[in-house]
Amino acid sequence: MQLAAHPHQPDYSPRQNDVLDSALRLLVDGGEKALTTASVARAANCSKESLYKWFGDRDGLLSAMIGFQASKVRTFEDDAETLTAATLREHLVLFARDLLEVLSGDVSLALNRLAIGQASRDGSKLGSMLQERGRRQIGKRAGVLLEAGRDAGLLAFEDRDDAYDTLYGLIVSDLHLRMLLGEDSGRMVKDFGRRAERAVSAFLRLYGSGKSSA
Amino acid sequence: MQLAAHPHQPDYSPRQNDVLDSALRLLVDGGEKALTTASVARAANCSKESLYKWFGDRDGLLSAMIGFQASKVRTFEDDAETLTAATLREHLVLFARDLLEVLSGDVSLALNRLAIGQASRDGSKLGSMLQERGRRQIGKRAGVLLEAGRDAGLLAFEDRDDAYDTLYGLIVSDLHLRMLLGEDSGRMVKDFGRRAERAVSAFLRLYGSGKSSA
DNA sequence: CATTCACAGTACCGTACGGTACGGTTCGCC
């Protein structure tokens, strides 16, 4: 979500970004098996030789795809104005919905499947790359929100990471894994709103300091 | 966990179970890439021809592996005696710890990675098989526990599935996914106890009917 | 002993993939 216009071009030329886009499309609707160097070259109208010149080898291409996609979903920091109980709740619900939207995105799902598939291989920085550029990034947004809530006297917690872990679990539960396993996921989008509300209500009941609404 | 002695032999002969065991070992410490028909045959001291006779094709072998493992981890139903607040809490914590143990097991992780990797393929019943035989099974155990708690007046909830979803999220959060992505996972086992306690405390604060302890 | 069955071991086939090499084309630059 929130595609910034020019999110600080990471490492690659426009042409190469086009190639990475094609590769992502290919991965999304064909799975890793369809992501062969030949098919990427064909889909992007470039030569295999150029692929190897630009990305080194197949793993380099995969890493580049993750980095590229991460640069596209860079999360915006919602400026915490003076928080009230209502606005805090509002921000939390918005965060929850955004999180669910991101996790259910087909590109996100495809990249997570890819990284998980490569996780058994030894080197394979893909998993930690996804962790670092994906979760840690969106977790930072939640972090400032939680801190702001505590500073405003609306939340009470000792360990911020524990609180965020709880919030994340309440929002996502095993939904992410179910989607990764292939559950149709088309029908559940409707419920994101309800799910976000439920999770935030529970979270506020756990960590709110007096003022929460069921 | 809880390997039943003879958990209702599913479909295969002892010899074939040995083969499936070898295949699982191979998958665990080599990933899917290492799970070739030739290597399975070599590891199990059988011929490729026998593999194809017994399991049809490679997908049949994978399905058999999942079914075989599921039959080994069949969860026991803990008989809910007359519940008190203390015993309910105890049972919930035990459930949480068992859940974390199961999810962090190397065979479970390997099979989940396998199923997720195959999820993009069209047919691929592997994902739903894992869902059906894995989560649904352990979810049933939690279900009866929750119902018993409600019948005893210790828990208050309307939708049992919602309650279980919350419990699951509080226990697991994104830990499962992080492990699937390759986070070392060796060091965090130590924290399972603390994590289970934390999750159950939070759950009881949300769904307990008056009597819970922080 | 002859037959049959189940199986191991291995050779084999077709295919597909990762990676490389090469000819041809465009474009900018002197």
Place this chain on the structure above:
DNA sequence: GGCGAACCGTACCGTACGGTACTGTGAATG
């Protein structure tokens, strides 16, 4: 015009895998 860099398209190579066929062998059965 000459030249080199970048690059496309494609042919090519080595390898590895899924799946099949064939041979040998040991144990059961009559």
